[in-house]
Amino acid sequence: MELRSVEELMxxxxxxxxxxxxxxxxxxxxxxxxxxxxxxALLRRSHPADKELQVAGLVHGIGLLLGRGDGAGHAALAADAVRPLLGERVSRLVRLQKHGGPLTPAEAAAFESDPLAGDAVSLRQADEAAEVAGLDAGVLEDWRTVLELVAARHARLETVD
Structure with missing residues (x-):
């Protein structure tokens, strides 16, 4: 499945x-x-200027609804689904969120050399911190404008390329 509009994603x-x-x-x-x-919401607080990182935090779990599989499979499904709408950076951040066991030395080296490694760590930290209930995170509709902004930015970049 590929998401083509903010309405579909919402x-x-x-x-x-x-x-x-x-x-x-x-x-x-x-x-x-x-x-x-x-x-x-946690990413909005810790990285207020990075809308793509915030959106990656919002969409990283949708793979669970898109198909069967483990954490890595769900991450790949979500990444593939959001790429056409939200762009490569959001997609790659979501893909890097695969849950699983410890990394092999080769996987760890590949991760550490990835330019998005630092952002992926921030996303993972927010993901883990968000497991605690009680944080007032607002409502989904609060994110519509941010999703539209990221989608519009991606569409403009696609037009330029």
Missing amino acids: GLLHACRGARDTPGGGGRPVDVHEHALRTA
């Missing part, structure tokens, strides 16, 4: 309400919708 994000996931393969299940809002 619909999918709304559909996450009530879906449960167990982050990192263990621990207490969390509501995917609430978790996405909390992750994005």
